[in-house]
Amino acid sequence: MLLRLSHPSSTPEAIRRSVLHALVSITIDDLGAMKLTIPLIVSLAVLSWARAVPETHAVHERRESTPTRWTKLGRVPSQVSLTMRVGLAQSNLDNAHEYLMDVSHPESPNYGKLWTSEQVIEAFKPSDDAIEAVHRWLVDSGISKPSLSQNKAWFAFDATAEQAEALLHAEYHEYQDLRTGGVMPACERYHIPRRIQKHIDYITPGIRLLAPFEGTKPEHGTLSKRQWPSGGERWGSGWPGQGRPGSTWPKHHPALQPPPINHSDLSQCDVAITPACVAALYDIPPATKAAPGNSMGIFEAELQFWDQYDLDSFFWNITGGRIPNGTHPIDNDIDGGVAMTTNVSAAGGEAMLDLELSYPIVYPQTITVWNVDDLKYQTWANDTYTWGFNTLLDAIDGSYCTYSAYGETGDLEGVDPTYPDPGPEGYNGTLQCGVFKSTNVISLSYGGQEFDVPIAYQKRQCNEYLKLGLQGVSFIFASGDAGVGDYPKPDGTGCLGPDNNIFNPTWPVNCPYVTAVGATKVYPGHTVFEPESAVFDPAGSPYSVNYSSGGGFSNIFAPADYQKAAIDTFFAEHNPQYPSYSQLAAEPSDPYVEANVTALSGSTGGIYNRIGRGYPDVAANGDNIATYDQGVYGLSGGTSASTPIFGSIINRINEERIAVGKSPVGFLNPTLYAHPEVLNDITNGTNPNCGTVGFSAVKGWDPVTGLGTPNYPKLLELFLSLP
Structure with a gap:
């Protein structure tokens, strides 16, 4: 036979x-x-x-195992139509850091020569040779009329399952997501010609299992406000603003009303931090300029609405009427976002804190609030919402909507919101891409833990912060309020590893292309004329958990060259007495893969990563802030108080540079690390968590308060001296 x-x-x-x-x-x-x-x-x-599989082909991507949340079903029927995308490898990504340093490092002759969005797209688009080679392969393989995206990042075409299998020498099965009930096609491996491998990032449908929203979402109204999900859920366990589970956050509560004080009396700043105290701490004179196009940007999400009654109460009672009643921000509402409310009881403590700290520093300049995502997404306590940062980035850079990197094109389905969003209070329009011009500074008092967010998702987003930095946008993020870890969860400590003792770094401040802000405090009995200390409020009535400045080292990103010397000095002169490990998470083959910190630590017994990007970069006061919220005067705090203070100071510096015909400062970090003398070094305090006292604030940079707090006159002199 x-x-x-x-x-x-x-x-x-x-x-x-x-x-x-x-x-x-x-x-x-x-x-x-x-x-x-x-x-x-x-x-x-x-x-x-x-x-x-011809010898001319090679495996391009392979999935070694199927995640437990997915069930492999039968073969995809041969005549089922699949919408295919071939993500093209971008050019010059390996040069991106150097491009940013060229316009951001104070010693560069091109400092301040910012790029346009068109220049950014042109620099990083796939090469013409790559586009031609991939197009030729598709056409020669029988794919008719593959279409190239507007930003030249990917080809799209429809193919039957049989055609896709023939093209990629693959076998497609259906996979069902046990969480959502959604079904999608995927393969375990696929092949492409070796000669074009360098031109292709990834192909979908491919090995990736992306959770579609085909299950049932909770109806709006089942949660009156965003609630804290169980600790085992992904991304829902972060901190909205500097929120802490189990309390009313920000750290504001009617029971914490301070004793009556004179808000211009600097001797009482250890009781309540007022605008006068902030001005004295950082030597900030009253603002007089309001350059067109330099509105101060503040990001809000998670049902954080501002209201006029609280603003007017703050302006009249705490600023002495210097800011007129009726003054209010510009609202840039993205994809159904809602920034303002007329219901005082619905005002958000985070939104009011941000505005009431920023206005006294920047007024008469305006403030722009970036509020993202419709009320359904802001209300729904799902297991994947990542604070809407991608919604913001899409809106201010249209190319990000279709940007392909690390196996993702555009927003990650099942993680980011999907629009149109039909139903009550859903945004039923199309995703807003490139519809707003960014403010020069954006203060973002939100974040979570890098352990909870997929590696590929973080890297793709970090690239976008770099690209917008090239265009002069300063992203100022809060470093977190739980020291070297996260807040305790019902099923754990907020720390990592089998013994719950490995430090748990924060995201997005782990990205080396944003500026991370930690927190300081004027302790009782001290004045604004003395050095501040790192913030620490111990657990106990009325708070159930410690509050300390978020700081540590990333498990995903390495230090950028501008920071390396500062970190080396920290280890050489103030070596922490904890065991460490020295391994970063590998680039994943699946966009849902998160950093396996237990594997990184291995058998070392280490509890922090010695080779990761260090944060914070800087600090500012973040405790006992005098605010009005929901019609009540009280105290608030957190690194999300520190962040708008620092961001507003940078916005003031932009005012002065613009007044003399110079560009905004853009990405700050290279200049700050090259000139630490323009910051007030903080040398007292720690950021405890994970069964330790955390790291210590020491001379020079440290992972508690960074390089220190702002000294406005010195910062201004430095940045005005640059081109």
Whole structure:
């Protein structure tokens, strides 16, 4: 009996049919004669299957195992139509850091020569050779009219499952997501010609399992406000603003009303931090300028609305009427976002804190509030919402909506909101891409833990902060309020590893292209004319958990060159007495993969990563802030108080640079690390968590207060001296 197989250049589907036909055609006599050779037949079939992949091709991506949340079902029917995307490898990503340093480092002759959005797209688009080579492969393989995206980042086309399998020498199955019930096609591996591998980032549908929203979402109204989900859920366990579970956050409560004070009396700043105290701490004179196009940007989400009654109460009672009643921010509401409320009881403590700290520093300049996502997403306590940062980035850079990197094109389905969003209070319009011009500074008092967010998601987003930095946008993020870890969860400590003792770094401040702000405090009995200390409020009535400045080292990102010397000095002169490990998370093959810190630590017994990006970069006061919220005067705090203070100071510096014909400062960090003398070094305090006292504030940079707090006159002199 002769077992005939299809020619090696045949498709996998044709090979399989040939093998099955030949085996079924074997007679009983054949089986009797060949009972000893059936294993050989099977082996030959397998070998022929393997040879079906031409030698000119190679595996481009492979999934080693299927996540437990997914169930592999049957083959995708051969005539089912699949919408295919071929993500093209961007050019010059390996040069991106140098491009940013060229316009951001104070020693560069091109400092301040910011790029346009068109220049950014042109610099990083796939090369013409790459586009032509991939297009030729598709057409020669029988794909008719593949379309190239507007930003030239990917090709799209429709193909039957049979055509896709033939193109990629793959086998597509349906997979069902046990969480949502959604079903999607995927393969375990696929092949492409070796000659074009360098031009292709990834192909979808491919090995990635992306959770579609096909299950049932909670109806709006089931949660009156965003609630804290259980600690085992992803991304829902972060901190909205500097929120802490189990309390009313920000750290504001009617029971904490301070004793009556004179808000211009600097001797009482250890009781309540007022605008006068902030001005004295950082030597900030009253603002007089309001350059067009330099509105101060503040990001809000999570049902954080501002209201006019609280603003007017603050302006009249705490600023002494210097800011007129009726003054209010510009609202840039994105994808159904709502920034303002007329219901005083619905005002958000985070929104009021941000505005009431920023206005006294920047007024008469305006403030722009970036409020993201519709009320359904802001209300729904799902397990994937990542604070809407991608919604903001899409709105201020249209190319990000279709940017392909690390196996993702555009927003990550099942993680980021999906629009149109039909239903009550859903945004039923299309995703807003590039509809707003960014403010020069954006203060973002939100974040979570990097352990809870997929590696690829973080890296793609970090690239966008770099690209917007090239265009002069300063992203100022809060470093977190739980020291070297996270807040305790019902099922754990907020720390990592099998013993719950490994430090748990924060995201997005782990990205080296944002400025991370930690928190300081004027302690009782001290004044604004003395050095501040790192903030620390111990657990106890009325708070159930410690509050300390978020700081540490990333498990995903390495230090940028501008920071390396500062970190080296910290370790050389103030080496922490904790065991450490020295390994960063590898680039994942799946966009849902998170950093496995237990594997990184291995058998070292280490509890922090010695080779990661260090944060925070700087600090500012973040405790006992005098505010009005929901009609009540009280105290608030957190690194999300520190962040708008620092961001507003940078906005003031931009005012002065613009007044003399210079550009905004853009990405700050290289200049700050090159000139730490323009900051007030903080040398007292720690940021405890994970069963330790955390790190210590020491001379020079440290992972508690960074380089220190702002000294406005010195910062202004430095940045005005630059081109």
